[in-house]
Amino acid sequence: MADLFAPPPAQEPTPTAAAPENGPLAERLRPRTLDDVIGQDHLTGPDGAIGRMVAAGKLSSMILWGPPGTGKTSIARLLADAVGMRYVSISAVFSGVADLRKAFAEAESMAGLGRRTLLFVDEIHRFNRAQQDGFLPYVERGTVTLVGATTENPSFALNAALLSRAQVLILHRLDAAALGQLLARAEETIGVPLPLTPAARDALIASADGDGRFLINQAETLFDVSLAAPLDPAELSKFLMRRMAVYDKDRDGHYNLISALHKSLRGSDPQAALYYLARMLTAGEDPLYVLRRLVRFASEDIGLADPQALIQCLAAKDAYDFLGSPEGELAIVQACLYCATAPKSNAAYVAQKAAWNSARETGSLSPPSNILNAPTKLMKDIGYGAGYAYDHDAEDGFSGADYWPEGMRPQAFYRPVERGFEREVLRRLEWWDKKRQERRGDK
Template identity: 80%
Template sequence: MADLFADEPLPLEAAAPPPPADDAPLADRLRPRSLDEVIGQEHLTGPEGAIGRMVAAGKLSSMILWGPPGTGKTSIARLLADAVGLRFVSISAVFSGVADLKKAFAEADALAVSGRRTLLFVDETHRFNRAQQDGFLPFVERGTVTLVGATTENPSFALNAALLSRAQVLILHRLDARALGALLDRAEALVGRPLPITADAREALIASADGDGRFLLNQAETLFDVAFDAPLDPTALGAFLQRRVAVYDKDRDGHYNLISALHKALRGSDPQASLYYLARMLTAGEEPLYVLRRLTRFASEDIGLADPEALVQCLAAKDAYQFLGSPEGELAIVQACLYCATAPKSNAAYTAQKAAWKSARETGSLAPPAHILNAPTKLMKDIGYGEGYAYDHSTDEGFSGADYWPEAMEPQTYYQPVARGFERKVIERLEYWDKLRRQRD
């Protein structure tokens, strides 16, 4: 795609762009003009946040902004450049290639000579391949650009380790109901009239945005553009927007209370209460796929290997619902809900994940022991890669008992299965392997 832009100058954007036109989309007209106007990310932009402290010091480090869509990543990047007086250049990894990057870096190099520094904003950073990501490194290291990347993907998997070591990862939160409500307040103030919806429908509209501020403002703009005889209630709102919108009465449990109640009833192995809260959500118009996502998470977090079939049931219910639609497909959701409620419970996998992640962060980049490293070249063989590796299938038991931990790290125990369901069998296997290890030691 780079050839499309090879002969065109890279468009530069001023650090403080002019105000949008009156007929610009509502989301653009409400774009914050300073960091203190950014909604929902005060943990970063506030005085004690990482961004707030950098701005106060007048010096930015390269960073990766990681968060869901519609949470303010692009706005924050623009405002950062303005706050510390940097030239702002924006590139999208979807539409740009190597030629665009080279041009941006060349221009930044030329301007750096005169003391004018550049903030390079790279949207969808994870879409650049590893070679392209490596191309950022020398320019970031010598300060030609301050890189601000934006990604919706986990940087640990989507970005090079070398790039991550030179940039601070800052996590943006999905916008909560309070932040989304504040956005609607700003929209109403700008337009000069309230949204043509009831209070209950407003709550439902906020819940349907699922934390995405841009989506919420686009929905609000659609409502502002149409004249209604009377404010829309949740049912009429759902029909108008062609989205199923849940009913939320202030004198009854709301969206988050109901999903929490469902989760707790499932964990407590109460299929009757679980089915009741499931019915409350689906009959109110909740998105079935939202419920299925929560059931699938529950199958791993609260059941795990006590009954591995629970995860299979949830994913099968998702496929069945997508195939059949409503209302026929909702029976598959009921089946998955009842399976999870009646399954043996274990949070051993969930606990093991948290412990392993903590250990990984604390131990950094310890190398695995040499005997389990592949040695595809002569040099690697000469320096000991793969030397002494025990091939488990060559033993009578199919188990070598070798030590797979980094030399500078003691073996850890993260996963501790419970004596319920299938995990009883897992305990037997682990005890058998421990016995073989002791015999060989």
């Protein structure tokens, strides 16, 4: 019976099996135990979540969330081996409902024979909501222990129901020290040092941007050639294709970087703001998207503290429309720097929120009749416009009239701050408030 339901060997690889000597270097360097995993000690170490589960001999379902090339697949394979579970792997990119049904049916059969199944789902965020829901009964019954891998934020990419049944574990991008360890392992495996000067070696590590798989693939290219002398950084950049920035314009990278740009601007750090702006534009972000965010920022976080900020941002949009890339990007840089160095105030933003809330609560109140237009005789007869005080007729151009609906107390939605031009606006408001009290006899 077991032979009828057992998956073919290709679906159930042995985690500790060594890759062929002529296989890809990345496969040959895959860790054989969890102790060999580089850069994720916070998870795989004795005090980490994975380390504790392995020590207890019992795994819970989990989602491994981290950048590419940080060891998600390797960890999943090693987890199954460490606790003696059957390992089945599918990819959400290449698998469909039929593949899931087959995997679950085999897992149920094996569970009847006392064999537990670890189901590894790579790129799990690629499954739609209905497909993700399909995991729930099998995870709840313990038919499978689910280990999903994703590069996307699980809060946005996965069903809440599925997340409630799995522990989210975050893998860190590999730092320079971890990437250096990977290169050392590669050199030990190949038996020769990389043909690089120390500076070029550092440049190679920096180019990986935390991606171990990318680094090993680049190293393998270097091992496969015969060079008369070690390459320096300039020669290395010519020899290897330049790595493009990791950036999905509709996913986490997009939202993380625009958030970082916005908060750097708000924090008046022009250097950091310029860095995140460069990250987005060099990775292929639409410059008009960045400009829209700058225009929004000029109103939301600067407002009347510096009214020129909005003008600068709109001028940058016009300049970019006129010049295009790359010349027009300098205007975006100018607007970015202007916003970062401008005095900040969210008073207009706060005022908008408060006014909108008040309008929703009191939207049925009519304005006072004295400030209503009276284009017809009937409207005049019922008092529209009667007693309206024309401000320009007042000696100081200010009548001090009450413009609020009857039954509604005057509100103070807009509260300028003591920064930039809003300091002057604040003085104006204080002067008008004083005059208003004098005109109404509220001294």
